[in-house]
Amino acid sequence: MAVRFRLPGGEREAAADLLAQRALELPELASARTVAAYVSVGSEPGTRPLLDALHERGVHVLLPVLMSDNDLDWGGYTGPESLEPAGRGLLEPSGPRFGPDAVTQADVVLLPGLAVDGRGLRMGRGGGSYDRVLARIEAGVRAGRTPVLAVLLYDGEVLDEVPAEPHDRPVHAAVTPSGVRRFAE
Structure with a gap:
């Protein structure tokens, strides 16, 4: 990860x-007609080319908006000009907010992470924002909606094992610059 x-x-x-x-x-x-993604910051694997490609295809792209309690609201990506600086060095959509449950309408959810293991367990930064997102999605799955969950990583960040907590939810795939690795469901 270093x-x-x-x-x-x-x-x-x-x-x-x-x-x-x-x-x-x-x-x-x-x-996919709706994709939840994120704007990469710092040393995270870059998402801008992907966001632009999805937008150009006419996909409704949802981007997170960090709320004061570390939960995530969602807004729409309509191109680079729709982003504005936010706290913690983040960029967020400047338009209307759709609410924390908007992510449950996505066909695909692209997640940030530091690593993923062979079980599909994703290691995040520890803030819990995406743990809440994944819990919302799981509730939607029980209601019959099953989005594909994929974590975006660099090569070498797919590990044998990462630390896991009981609340951790597995992802379906890891996407790296060299390819896609799928995990059993």
Whole structure:
């Protein structure tokens, strides 16, 4: 995971382009009408090329808005000009908010993470925001809606095992610049 902090800017940009290409190869993403994603910051695998490609395809892209309690609201991505600076160095959509449950309407949910293991368990940053998102999605699954969950990572961040808590939920796939790894459901 420390490798991501040492990647030069040019390598990060190249990785972001490859990550977008690999993600767009997912059949579920090709047919998605609504995708929940995020705007990468710092050393995270870049999402801008992917966000732009989805928007150009006419996909309704939901982006998180961090609330004061670390929960996430959602707004729409309508291009780079629709983003505004927010706290903690984040960029968020400037338009209307759709509410925390909007993510349950997504066909695909693209998640940030630091690593994922062979069970599909994702290691996040520890703030709990996406644990809440995944709990909402799980409630939607029980109601009959099953979105595909994919974590976006650099190569080398798919590990044998990551620390897990009882509330952790597995993802269906990890997308890296070199390919897609699927996990058993």
